[in-house]
Amino acid sequence: MNGISSDVIRGYNDTMILYLLWDHPSYGYEISKQIKSLSQEKYVIKETTLYSAFTRMEKNGYVESFNDDTENGRRRTYYRITESGRAYYLDKCAEWTLTKEVVERFIKEGNDSGNN
């Protein structure tokens, strides 16, 4: 198995994107590259998934879009995380901890090396 079935990640795409927006705004293509590299090529988000996530999150108030006028040529839509987005992200982190605990009670691990 090389990748990760998207069903598993479902619900965490938003979280990953918000993580990458935490320190500074970014845009689709860059986020896409970063997810790929940060996950060590293990997860590559689909374009449509990514852009629909942006749309959804903007509708939910987790991000704000804007255009960078200093750029010319290629039109980019940048996204900035909002306070609400930060709160949502942190909430998801807490949920992840909980989820992890729960799922692991149902996982037989014979191939887990080292840590607990």
Place this chain on the structure above:
Amino acid sequence: MNGISSDVIRGYNDTMILYLLWDHPSYGYEISKQIKSLSQEKYVIKETTLYSAFTRMEKNGYVESFNDDTENGRRRTYYRITESGRAYYLDKCAEWTLTKEVVERFIKEGNDSGNN
């Protein structure tokens, strides 16, 4: 936060059910109770989700259904895990390990400060 949003667990319901079928067959209601107790009430699978999971998994050959004739009165459909189901389960466990690694790269917060 009390529970876990089902979007997060999505894709792991099957895994949890198969885990509980590993040693011996079981049936819907019991599985439901066991998920609740084993997750320490943190996750309660919805009935419809559970039964549709059984149907799906039987169609995929991960479980087989049968009736226990020694029981009378309440009609139960028991499910038994198949070899294919065991393989699928183990596959999911491996995937979980991978998923966990990936997701955690995007999680701020008490980052696994303890182990490793």
Place this chain on the structure above:
DNA sequence: CTGTCATGCTATGTCTGTCGTGGTATTAGG
């Protein structure tokens, strides 16, 4: 100048798993 590639985004419709709603049936207890 034209073709191709990388960049950057959008529209449209399908698929799948979850879940809300509601129904059926048995057994036990008040």
Place this chain on the structure above:
DNA sequence: CCTAATACCACGACAGACATAGCATGACAG
């Protein structure tokens, strides 16, 4: 009789992921 717990199922809605397709720019090779 009524209710609660057990035990299951049908139906339809919904949301997120994704396949497919298209549009537009800029760089660079031939």
